[in-house]
Amino acid sequence: MKHPSNREFFAYWDGKRGGERAPDRSDIEPGAVRELLGDIFVLSYNGDAGYPFRVAGTRVCALVGRDLKDKSFSALFAAESRQEIEEIVAVVADELLGAVAGITATSQDGTPAHLELLLLPFSTRAHTPISLTGLLAPFGDMQGVLSEFKLTSWRYLAHPPQRFVPRVLKKLAIARGLMVYEGLR
DSSP: OSSSHHHHHHHHHHHTTTSSSOOOGOOOOOOGGGGGGGGGEEEEEEETTTTTTEEEEHHHHHTTTSSSSSSSSGGGOOOOHHHHHHHHHOOOOOOOEEEEEEEEEEEEOOEEEEEEEEEEOOOOOOOOOOEEEEEESSSSSSSSSSEEEEEEEEEEEEOOOOOOOOOOOEEEETTTEEEEEEEEE
C-alpha cells in the first residue's frame, strides 16, 4: 500500500480482526478512524446491482460529484475495467481476502488522476447481508469531478500464516492386520 490513509485503515482493520480472517462489521468503530471517514465506504455484496454503496464518505462522493448511496460501485469504472473490479470484489467477499488496487481516473479537464483503492471484507454472519468496506484515496489534491475509473494494478493481501497445533496420534488395533491412527488435538 502506498497511500498513508490506506495503511492506517488496514492497520486498524487488521487489529480488529485479531486471529480471525476478518473482523465483524460491528467491531469497526467510526470514532477510531474519524479522520479517514470521508474516504471510507461500505458496499453491499449484490453483484446483480453492481455492488451498491451502503455508505460513502463525503470525499468519495465529492470525487465523483454525487451522492453514492445505493449507487453501483462497479458503474464507476470504465467498461474495460468493470468485470475485473467485480471479480476483485467477489474474491474479497467470498474468500475474506483484502485487496489493494491502483486506479487511474479522468478529471473534468481531461488530465489523469491517480488513486489507491483498498477493499476489506467483514466476517459473515448467518441471516445478515454480506458487506465489505474500503477506502478510496487520491494521490495529491483533486480538483473537479473524476470519471472513467480504470484499474492499473491490483493484488490480494494474504492472510498471516496460521499456527498449527501438533497432533498427537493414537494407535488403535481394531482387527488383526488393521491399524487405525486417530488424530487428537
